[in-house]
Amino acid sequence: MDTPTLLQIIEAIPVGVILAHKDGKINYANKAALKCLKINIKSIHGVDIMSLFPSLPGKRETIIRIRDNQKIPVRVTTLQLPSGEKAIIITDITEIHQLQKEILKMDRLASLGELTSGIAHEIRNPLAGIKTTAQALNEDIGEYDHRKTYVSRIIMEIDRLNQLLLNFFDFARPRALKIRSCNAQKIIEDSVYMVKEKAKENHIQIIEFYPPHKVELKADPDMIQQVLINIFINAIQAMGSRGKVEVQLIDKVESIEITVNDSGKGIPENIRNRIFEPFFTTKAKGVGLGLSISYRIIKMHAGNISFDTSPSGTTFKIGLPKE
């Protein structure tokens, strides 16, 4: 085998090399440099190197603008050779840049999460005190005293705030899954049970469909139940005061599918790609965490969640692997 020449080696390395005459006119660029600058050798030949990399010499990270005003982050080392010629070593650091940005974003989110869950935690203690006091007051007030409605209202709002904080904790610090063998039908039945009263109040019928045999899966039943409750509550809220929710369990051998269909008003097209975002809500009293928590739980189970919607109703579909 022939020994490669220096030039062949320079052509093959993944680092960009650009050479210029004493007068600064570029006379050579290797493949990696052309790729990084998205340019061909003809268009770079004879170009003044100072117009591309103004501050020579040195080593630094910078953003260069190439054709179509596209910006690329690069690491550049510029050398003044003893012969008076100039050399530039250039590396595209787009990926590193991207990763750095991601890390910074995650870092910020993590500290924000920590701060807010700290505050949320501190709110819960005085809240418990307020509730106990309100309950004592409630017992002191006579059955027919008109002030009883005020106190009940206070207690109700405290409960709502408490629930909000609990949701928030789930979101800020999701607990680890406790996977075990469970009966899929039982999880659905338990979830339906939890929203039965709410449905009844709104004259909403919940109809369940199950396969004739027992369907087992390995999952965290409490978490799956939480997902179903979120979806049922959304369904009930989408319908106002009358309607029907159909929930169906389908056994797909390797996986299971749970569909929840409501006869509500549907999800408007312009918000369809946002409903899984944390804190996205269209409800006056909504927090906007229900679906984002659900999404995360299903993903933690290596499952998937999707929906179909029209002005006559919405169907949420959850797929979960059995193992």
Ligand SMILES: Nc1ncnc2c1ncn2[C@@H]1O[C@H](COP(=O)(O)OP(=O)(O)OP(=O)(O)O)[C@@H](O)[C@H]1O
């Ligand atoms: N079945 C549904 N029918 C119509 N719109 C829905 C349905 N489910 C969700 N949405 C829309 O998606 C939004 C986000 O739902 P999500 O459950 O995440 O938050 P939320 O219900 O508004 O508040 P939270 O669940 O935290 O109390 C809702 O505000 C609503 O606009």
Ligand SMILES: [Mg+2]
């Ligand atoms: Mg919700």
